[in-house]
Amino acid sequence: MEQSILKSLALGLPVGLLFGIALQRGRFCMYSAFRDLLFARDTTLFRAYILALLVQISIIHGLDTVGFLTVRHFEFTWLAAIVGGTIFGVGISLAGGCASGSWYRVGEGMVGSILVVISYALGVAATFWGAFRPITTYLRSFHAPYELGGLDGLFNLPRWILISFFLVIGGSWLWCSPRPKVYSGWSWTKTGIIIGLISALAWISSAGVGRNYGMSFTGPSGNIIRYLMTGQESSLNWGAWMILGVPVGAFFAASWAKEFKWRAPAPERMVKQLIGGLMMGFGAATAGGCNIGHSLTGIAALSSTSLLATIFIIMGSWLGTYLFFMRKS
Amino acid sequence: MPDPKIIDLKGEICPDPLIQVQAAMKNNSVGDIYIVIVDYPLAVENIARWAENEGMDVEVTHNEGEWEISITVT
Numbered sequence: 001m002e003q004s005i006l007k008s009l010a011l012g013l014p015v016g017l018l019f020g021i022a023l024q025r026g027r028f029c030m031y032s033a034f035r036d037l038l039f040a041r042d043t044t045l046f047r048a049y050i051l052a053l054l055v056q057i058s059i060i061h062g063l064d065t066v067g068f069l070t071v072r073h074f075e076f077t078w079l080a081a082i083v084g085g086t087i088f089g090v091g092i093s094l095a096g097g098c099a100s101g102s103w104y105r106v107g108e109g110m111v112g113s114i115l116v117v118i119s120y121a122l123g124v125a126a127t128f129w130g131a132f133r134p135i136t137t138y139l140r141s142f143h144a145p146y147e148l149g150g151l152d153g154l155f156n157l158p159r160w161i162l163i164s165f166f167l168v169i170g171g172s173w174l175w176c177s178p179r180p181k182v183y184s185g186w187s188w189t190k191t192g193i194i195i196g197l198i199s200a201l202a203w204i205s206s207a208g209v210g211r212n213y214g215m216s217f218t219g220p221s222g223n224i225i226r227y228l229m230t231g232q233e234s235s236l237n238w239g240a241w242m243i244l245g246v247p248v249g250a251f252f253a254a255s256w257a258k259e260f261k262w263r264a265p266a267p268e269r270m271v272k273q274l275i276g277g278l279m280m281g282f283g284a285a286t287a288g289g290c291n292i293g294h295s296l297t298g299i300a301a302l303s304s305t306s307l308l309a310t311i312f313i314i315m316g317s318w319l320g321t322y323l324f325f326m327r328k329s
Numbered sequence: 330m331p332d333p334k335i336i337d338l339k340g341e342i343c344p345d346p347l348i349q350v351q352a353a354m355k356n357n358s359v360g361d362i363y364i365v366i367v368d369y370p371l372a373v374e375n376i377a378r379w380a381e382n383e384g385m386d387v388e389v390t391h392n393e394g395e396w397e398i399s400i401t402v403t
Contacts (some may be wrong), residue, residue: 022372029343039348181377183377184389184396254394259394260370269345
């Protein structure tokens with residue numbers, strides 16, 4: 001193995017293991033966080049998400065200001081964010097979990113999630129390098145001027161003024177929020193803080209291999225397929241090792257808590273999961289990120305396109321939940 | 330005391346567990362007891378939270394990847 005692969009493994013895998021443990025103990029599924037807002041009027045998991053965002057934003061922009069990290073926003077590919085985000089959102093409802101949610105559930109013994117992870121990764125690879133590429137290339141050709149790609153540029157505010165605004169508004173909401181009893185796993189406050197810290201650690205760790213970004217699931221999922229199909233060793237990068245650590249970390253956490261069990265839903269539900277995974281792969285690769293690359297990391301990097309994609313992921317997940325699950329009950 | 334009604338949701342995944350519990354408990358009356366069996370960790374929390382928010386009494390027991398959520402309508 002080349003030295004660069006070993007370095008990616010040494011830096012990426014531990015972050016993935018920690019992330020897998022935190023996702024499993026926190027039951028941190030963003031499909032549930034988004035869905036419960038509307039259909040259960042329950043903001044518990046969404047609060048964990050907002051807290052993780054605020055923790056990560058403070059740390060990474062602090063480190064960027066002192067010159068330790070480089071935090072840059074994406075190009076504002078607005079049409080791809082809208083279309084890809086919506087398809088990804090509908091996909092997570094069919095799959096029964098978001099990208100990170102499906103990856104960590106593999107470690108809990110969920111056979112349906114194994115299907116999702118495979119079809120999601122295939123969908124990403126087909127969109128990045130295969131049959132779906134022309135559609136995505138067209139959708140991604142629509143972009144706004146680069147300076148509008150940052151939320152600071154979009155709202156025409158200095159970066160730290162905008163971040164302070166987020167911290168004050170988000171922080172006050174969280175401070176006043178209820179802390180419901182927890183029956184298994186972690187409270188939303190513990191989950192939010194730990195996910196936020198690991199997300200910041202991802203930036204620091206991946207900077208060690210010259211990668212200026214935080215946690216992401218879409219590129220790494222596609223890269224695993226690319227490596228398996230082509231043997232191209234450069235695909236086994238930081239992200240690929242990180243993501244492989246997630247189900248392993250979740251397995252340790254679930255086993256330790258005596259929660260590991262092989263289990264599978266009914267066959268027709270698994271077919272929905274398979275289709276959902278493909279939609280997630282196409283949607284996320286088109287939008288340029290999933291609920292992690294956009295909603296957790298991209299928004300923290302103040303990317304306008306990540307905020308737009310996240311809004312459409314949320315609406316897509318509501319649409320899918322209504323169309324495929326709520327209507328029949 | 331009425332016999333508890335069993336809602337067996339083993340193998341069900343999101344978003345079905347909560348939707349099915351809500352549907353099964355639509356026409357409940359005070360004193361009814363429901364035992365919900367799930368093997369989907371996340372569903373334990375969102376079913377228990379929903380029932381608590383509805384003002385019901387909730388107890389949860391765990392056994393090797395399966396949970397019994399006992400809900401009493403108050």
